[in-house]
Amino acid sequence: MLRLEAVGHVFGRDRTLETIDLTVAPGESVCLVGPSGCGKTTLLRIAAGLVVPTEGIVSDAFHRSAVVFQEPRLLPWRRLLDNIALGLKATAVPRRERLARARALADELGLGERHDHYPHELSGGMQQRVALARALAVDADLLLLDEPFSALDVGLRSEAQTLLLGLLGRRGIASLLVTHDLTEALRLGHRILVMSPSPGRIVHEERVERPFGERDAAFLYEAAGALLRQPAVADAFLFRQCEVTP
Numbered sequence: 029m030l031r032l033e034a035v036g037h038v039f040g041r042d043r044t045l046e047t048i049d050l051t052v053a054p055g056e057s058v059c060l061v062g063p064s065g066c067g068k069t070t071l072l073r074i075a076a077g078l079v080v081p082t083e084g085i086v087s088d089a090f091h092r093s094a095v096v097f098q099e100p101r102l103l104p105w106r107r108l109l110d111n112i113a114l115g116l117k118a119t120a121v122p123r124r125e126r127l128a129r130a131r132a133l134a135d136e137l138g139l140g141e142r143h144d145h146y147p148h149e150l151s152g153g154m155q156q157r158v159a160l161a162r163a164l165a166v167d168a169d170l171l172l173l174d175e176p177f178s179a180l181d182v183g184l185r186s187e188a189q190t191l192l193l194g195l196l197g198r199r200g201i202a203s204l205l206v207t208h209d210l211t212e213a214l215r216l217g218h219r220i221l222v223m224s225p226s227p228g229r230i231v232h233e234e235r236v237e238r239p240f241g242e243r244d245a246a247f248l249y250e251a252a253g254a255l256l257r258q259p260a261v262a263d264a265f266l267f268r269q270c271e272v273t274p
């Protein structure tokens with residue numbers, strides 16, 4: 029279990045996060061959704077142990093967590109397999125086994141033909157899959173993902189979401205995924221936490237009961253509409269200010 033209790037954060041004189049309580053259970057997929065600048069990335073970095081919060085407690089009982097950033101952060105001078113195997117370099121796993129694991133993951137993520145390609149020879153979607161494979165290579169049981177698909181176009185994003193769902197489901201990996209896209213959160217989360225800005229706080233929690241395989245486009249748009257009709261969610265996304273007065 030990952031648990032954040034009464035977490036707050038201040039950058040200089042600006043309060044970024046206030047009284048955040050959050051849990052992620054083993055095998056659970058939690059999506060943090062909110063408008064730009066509400067503190068999602070800061071919260072994810074706190075959950076990852078990359079930023080120390082100004083207040084509150086973070087306890088992480090997962091065996092190993094791995095972070096996937098918005099941009100793939102691949103080493104340009106390393107080939108695809110070496111990029112995937114990178115996370116294992118600091119471990120005692122011998123090089124031959126590192127590469128074997130990287131090869132198996134590349135194949136599972138549909139990158140089988142491109143083992144020897146450099147990052148610049150891969151499309152954005154492929155590069156992001158390499159980043160995902162690199163995170164999986166270390167046998168993480170918790171993935172922390174910061175808008176991993178936001179740079180992809182709609183078709184590729186949907187493909188990447190399907191791939192992620194399959195990987196998490198097959199391996200029973202828990203995830204905390206940050207996004208500003210409500211439909212993405214509704215597609216990928218068992219639970220959705222909606223954040224509001226200034227300061228960043230959680231204003232709404234929604235459990236999505238429908239099985240992942242049955243969350244088609246019609247369901248996603250309907251569920252997003254229903255969520256946006258909740259006053260706290262509408263306020264978070266500032267929709268109320270856009271209401272047209274006759």
Ligand SMILES: Nc1ncnc2c1ncn2[C@@H]1O[C@H](COP(=O)(O)OP(=O)(O)OP(=O)(O)O)[C@@H](O)[C@H]1O
Nearest residue numbers: 039040044062063064065066067068069070071208
């Ligand atoms: N290192 C930093 N120093 C000072 N202020 C920061 C720092 N990192 C983030 N902030 C501020 O904290 C607030 C929240 O930023 P954060 O990146 O966490 O939000 P976000 O919801 O992830 O935004 P986006 O969706 O645009 O990436 C912003 O006002 C930002 O300017």
